[in-house]
Amino acid sequence: MPIYYGSEVTGFAQDDTGVDVEALAGGRSLRAEYLVGCDGGRSLVSKAAGIEFPGGIRRPAP
Numbered sequence: 001m002p003i004y005y006g007s008e009v010t011g012f013a014q015d016d017t018g019v020d021v022e023a024l025a026g027g028r029s030l031r032a033e034y035l036v037g038c039d040g041g042r043s044l045v046s047k048a049a050g051i052e053f054p055g056g057i058r059r060p061a062p
Helices: 044-049
Strands: 009-015 018-023 029-032
Touching: 009 044
Parallel strands: none
Antiparallel strands: 009 018, 018 029
């Protein structure tokens, strides 16, 4: 299973057989069975799925 680091998801569409994913880097797109949003409280994937992010966002000290 490939993992794409540093790619911002800009949109996706799900159907009965999988999900089409659009990523910002070079307008790249892909088709997959599953899409997992593991990028914290500002995740487009989590927000679109209605998954709440209880808690806060921790920012590194300057």
